[in-house]
Amino acid sequence: MSEKLYGIIAKVMDIPINEINDNSSPETIPSWDSFNSYILLDELETEFKTEFTIDEVTETKNVSDIKKHLKNHGIILYD
Amino acid sequence: MENNFEKSTRIAILSSFTLNGIEEIFKVKCAEKKINCVTYLGGYNQYNQEILNSESKLYQFNPDIAFLILDTRSLLGDLWYSPYSLDAKQRKEFIEKKFEEIKNLIQTFMSISKSKLIISNFPIPTKSNYGIFETKSKFGFQKMIATLNEYLQDFISNLDPVYLFDMNGFVTRHGENNVFDPKQFLFGDIKISLDFIPHLTNDLIGYVIATLGLAKRCIVLDLDNTLWGGIVGEDGFDEIKLGSGPPGNAFVEFQKYLLGLYDRGILLAINSKNNPDDALEVIEKHPDMILRKKYFACMKINWNDKVSNMKEISEELNFGLENFVFIDDDPINREFMKSSLPQVLTVDLTPDPSKHVKILEEMNDFNVLKITYEDSKRGLMYSQQKERKDFEKLSSNLQDFLKNMELKVTIKKADNFTIPRISQLILKTNQFNLTTKRYSLEDIQKFSQDDNMLIGCAQVEDKFGDNGIAGAFIVQKNGTKEWILDTFLLSCRVMGREIEKSILGYIVKTAKDSGVEKIKANFIPTQKNKPIENFLPDCGFKKQDNSWIILLNETFQIPDFITVEEK
DSSP: OHHHHHHHHHHHHTSOGGGOOTTOOTTTOTTOOHHHHHHHHHHHHHHTTOOOOHHHHHHOOSHHHHHHHHHHTTOOOOO | OOOOOOEEEEEEEEESSOOTTHHHHHHHHHHHTTEEEEEEEOOTTOHHHHHHOTTSHHHHHOOSEEEEEOOHHHHHGGGGTOGGGSOHHHHHHHHHHHHHHHHHHHHHHHHHOOSEEEEEOOOOOSOOTTGGGGGGSTTOHHHHHHHHHHHHHHHHTTOTTEEEEOHHHHHHHHOHHHHOOHHHHHHHOOSSOGGGHHHHHHHHHHHHHHHTTOOOOEEEEOOBTTTBBSOHHHHOTTTSBOSSSTTHHHHHHHHHHHHHHHHTTOEEEEEEESOHHHHHHHHHHOTTOOSOGGGEEEEEEESSOHHHHHHHHHHHHTOOGGGEEEEESOHHHHHHHHHHOTTSEEEEOOSOGGGHHHHHHTOOTTOOSOOOHHHHTHHHHHHHHHHHHHHHHHSSSHHHHHHTTOEEEEEEEOOTTTHHHHHHHHHHOOSEESSOOOOOHHHHHHHHTOTTEEEEEEEEEETTEEEEEEEEEEEEEETTTEEEEEEEEEOGGGTTSSHHHHHHHHHHHHHHHTTOOEEEEOOOOOSSOGGGTTHHHHTTOEEETTEEEEETTSOOOOOTTEEEEEO
16 A cells, blocks of 8 residues: 555656655655645645645655554555 | 647746746646747746846746736735724725835836736635624725725726736636635645646636637537537427527527627637528527527538538638637537547537536637727628628629729728727738738837838728728838838738728828838748739839839829728
């Protein structure tokens, strides 16, 4: 299921899926700017049919944080 | 991808908030219309600096069209939250000050750039912290913004390169609660949520289409299940669905909407597979039919394939295929049209006729920057044209026909009334156009102030009615020895009646009266202007180097069957 998440990130950031891991962040992915992070949020909300709080959005530092927030919304990604 | 762009344009977008993504959507949507657009997105909330500094990147980019998209929050600042911290008089002063600022931006932009400027008005919020008392407040929160919108509209109504985009209307149409997403706003100062940027872009492209003169001119309609429900050949005259109750009222509604487009200058035509007698009986005699025969510039009701019919309509009306919109309920006919004649814009109707009007309303393909008197009378002129053709068939030869047409040409100087139409002709006329030089409305206005230029037009009337202004010319007075015919054109609507000779006759006479010895003209051939190829030699011009010269000491023969007047 992580694959679905990685697929969305790869699409939004326009990079190959195999370059993404739990530690991927704006520091490691140059195209991950503030605007793209919003697009990513919007895509995730649509794809996983959920809505993040503004705190979750601002606290997200890397892919691992995204997984944590998804889990809090009851979305479990099996590896 | 095959590069088949027909037009190219430079678009600048300035905004008081985050509008990332709009450039990409512009490019895609323009490409769909075969427009190659180069875009420039101003820095975040940098519009003031960009407009006021003549050295800015905006002016270096040199746009053809600039959009200035502002929003009410940026306008009001903290007053957005507490408008009633000011009293009514101060609120009015605040709005007047803001209007002056925007006016200054517009005037500065116009003084530096030749670009068109499209400025958005301000969405009026539906909520106020005065609650239900808002509507009782003198010059209240909502009234402030409404007033500014009015000031803006009044100010730009006479500025030809400036247009207003009705952002308030856009937000109303889609709903404030949809367009504005608080999280996107707080997170990224996105004031038009990402989902609505494509809709916004779609509306803005209406201005691009209008500026490039790509507006569609004629809607070609199928009959069965398009203008009425059912199939007249099978169901019969009494059984087709057309009338005051559902579902027949959907078709009446659609016809009324089309009539509204006809009234502003969009031509209507029919391309339908029917027995002509069955179809004409409905068109002329059905009590609930809105679009009678007289509203159609051309009717092809037969069993031929629709593509051949479409080509014939294009030839008869003398418009290129790219000017047509094709509307048919049958997906097979639509596919056939799309694959055979991709230049025609084929509209995908849904099987539900109640949606027909909305589909047309959302198209931005009929936008023009100015609607002239000629536009509003175009439908009528075309039905008169049909009568002229019938008369031509009756006349035994062309000379007799022309003599009996009672042709009258009125030459008018460029003034506030004629300049919009002159500009329209200069931008649109391809066939009978000597140089196909294109000048904007603003160019013509500037030329008309210049004593060294003679700019005029010709209104053409005949026994069947008024053809409106159908010819235009620009002459450069190069001293008194030699005048240069910079632009000379005639609308295809009045071609073949020697109107051109009487217009040239006027120019020759005016030149002679001013003591000029010769007139010099150039013919610049294009793919489309073959009809004017022999005009200069036919009028007695002689080739000299790469130009054509006529000496004015000889008599110039004007057609004796045309009455010429000067106004």
